[in-house]
Amino acid sequence: MTRLRVIYNGVIWGLFCALLAWQSTWLQMRIALGWLIPVVVVIVYLCYLFYGRRLQQNWAIFRFPETLTVTAVLSVILLLIYHWQPLLVVIGATIREVFNASWALNTTAYFVLAIMALWLLVLAIDSRRHPVPKLQSADNFKQATLQSKIGLVVTIIFLVALVVSYYFIPGYQRFINTMSSLLVHLDITALRDYINSFGIWGPLISTLLMIFQSLLAPLPAFVLTFANAYLYGWFWGAILSWSSAMLGALLCFYIARGIGRPFAEKLVTKKALAKMDNFFAEYGDYTIVVLRLLPFVSFDEVSYGAGFTDIRTGKFLIATGIGQLPATIVYSFVGGSLGGSKLMLFMALIGVILLVVVSLLVRKIMLKRQAKRQVGV
Amino acid sequence: MMKQHRVLGSLIAMVLMITGIVVLGATPTQAAKNITKGLTTEKPLKYNKSTKEIAILTQVNGTYFTQATRHVIVNVDGSNGDKSLLKTDATPKAFNDALKKVGAKAGNNLTKKSAAGTKVKGSKLGVYFVINGKRVKAEKAVQVNKKDVSNLDFRFGGNMAMNNEMKTGCVLCFDSCPVGIASGAKYGFQYGEHFTGKDNVLPKDGSNMVVVFKVK
Incomplete structure (x- = not known):
């Protein structure tokens, strides 16, 4: 049954990728997009063989609740992109193209949807009868991730590939150079035009930019938040900036996890890591929320740092999400008002000042608390 | 006597x-008294020298009522067989030969290395879709970015050598193309203009439809 669930996840992700690829005329004119489905199924199944078995790790998609959530979220995204009838058309076209058949588009789509619904129902019944337990102990989690040699090797290969590609792939090199230059020079207008030049792919490029700036800690993220708000309005800009920053933070977190504690101890000494542990222990789960609120603390260093501790990914994500929300909203307001009225700009500036004052206040309180505890000891 | x-x-x-x-x-x-009659999947193409007309039998692909494409008519066995608004059993070679027989002159002015924006040359072609027995200009049945288009200026591009090499099956392209036997000169080469078919004009997905080309 686990295999059936894994394959279902592969199919649903494959279908999602194939349907999303219809948005690119260039891509859909070149290949039968339906072939993406078996390719993604194989990739997901290999991931299951690798992570699910060798590391005894509970990958989220291997449990039913997550499978159901993924199905719901992907369906909503597709509906928002296509609406009902065009969605049926692309589903039908994706499938019949693979079989080189002339089946009616709607009938084919309904048939596929019925199979997926039935499949999900079978998985639901199975999950009731044989629930998959979550990993309970943090120690197990630590064992499975922090000390994984495979994780270390994969992460190092990933990082080396990122660096080596820069020297061998001209397009990638150009992309990195352009981005670094735009971010370093805080050129919001040029950045906005650059993202805008990609048309409907703009949000994807903006997400890649945000992830890129997360990996390279010194690059500032707020320029990108400004540009997003400038382009897509403060609300959608804030959503885009917030979600892409979450992805960036998650990537940093996983890189740190992949490198693992033992290796990190060799790099930055045991003492430094112990200090960080104490900090996390002292302020508990709120540490990340507080750190995220402070504009003078590097967003990316927090993500890397958290990856070296034994904080759970879910908690890290929730804390990051809450913590970065105020700054994202304020910066988006500023960005959104760059082309708007003076009143909005004024309000946004007040917002920034308030944010700085509040964060300084929080810092002061934190330092006081720390001092008190030290006196107590 | x-x-x-x-x-x-x-x-x-x-x-x-x-x-x-x-x-x-x-x-x-x-x-033939009526060029649009008697076309089958085995004999999908007819021509008439005196009226300078060619008719080919096609099948509507409803995918491109909502999705964009640049292929108007493609042979079913070509690599772009599923990427066009209309599929046909007629081969590009048969179409090319028929055009020559009715007196059309091939432009053969485009190659893959041509400058972007170059427009296809060759004899002008009127393209008509036969819907409910009536000829409807191709321009009336398609849209670009949900806006109506006028005078697509279809031409007999030729391109038989490239067509043989690429094996795409392209019979009629929307914009100037170095592979399609015929293509529209309104949009230049590599400008990447795509269109969608109008579902309120064209027959529904999977229906047969005759397309008539008239050499002007």
Whole structure:
């Protein structure tokens, strides 16, 4: 049954990728997009063989609740992109193209949807009868991730590939150079035009930019938040900036996890890591929320740092999400008002000042608390 | 007596003429009274030298009522067979030969290395979709970015060598193309203009539809 669930996840992700690829005329004119489905199924199944078995790790998609959530979220995204009838058309076209058949588009789509619904129902019944337990102990989690040699090797290969590609792939090199230059020079207008030049792919490029700036800690993220708000309005800009920053933070977190504690101890000494542990222990789960609120603390260093501790990914994500929300909203307001009225700009500036004052206040309180505890000891 | 002979002679001449018309009329390629009739998947193409018209049988692909494409008509066995608004069993070669036979001149001015924006040359072609027995101009049945288009300026591009090499099956392209046998000169090469079919004009997905090309 686990295999059936894994394959279902592969199919649903494959279908999602194939349907999303219809948005690119260039891509859909070149290949039968339906072939993406078996390719993604194989990739997901290999991931299951690798992570699910060798590391005894509970990958989220291997449990039913997550499978159901993924199905719901992907369906909503597709509906928002296509609406009902065009969605049926692309589903039908994706499938019949693979079989080189002339089946009616709607009938084919309904048939596929019925199979997926039935499949999900079978998985639901199975999950009731044989629930998959979550990993309970943090120690197990630590064992499975922090000390994984495979994780270390994969992460190092990933990082080396990122660096080596820069020297061998001209397009990638150009992309990195352009981005670094735009971010370093805080050129919001040029950045906005650059993202805008990609048309409907703009949000994807903006997400890649945000992830890129997360990996390279010194690059500032707020320029990108400004540009997003400038382009897509403060609300959608804030959503885009917030979600892409979450992805960036998650990537940093996983890189740190992949490198693992033992290796990190060799790099930055045991003492430094112990200090960080104490900090996390002292302020508990709120540490990340507080750190995220402070504009003078590097967003990316927090993500890397958290990856070296034994904080759970879910908690890290929730804390990051809450913590970065105020700054994202304020910066988006500023960005959104760059082309708007003076009143909005004024309000946004007040917002920034308030944010700085509040964060300084929080810092002061934190330092006081720390001092008190030290006196107590 | 002479008069009787004359009458007999003209009767024989009439019989011969009628027989000739019937026999010649029965051949599918010549002097067909209605070029749009009698097309099948086995014989998907007909032409008429006197009216300078070619008719081909196609099948509507409803995918491109909502999705954009640049392929108007493609042969089913070509690599782009599923990427066009209309699929046909007629081959690019048969279409190319038919165009030549009805007196069209190939432009052959485009290659893959041509400058972006170059427009296809060659004899002008009127393209009509036969819907409910009536000829509808191709321009009336398609849209670009949900806006109507006018005068797509279809031309006999030729490109047979490239077509053979690429094996895409392209018969009619929307914009200037170095591969399609015919293509529209309104949009230049590599400008990447795509269109969608109008579902309120065209027959529904999977229906057969005859397309008529008239050399101008």
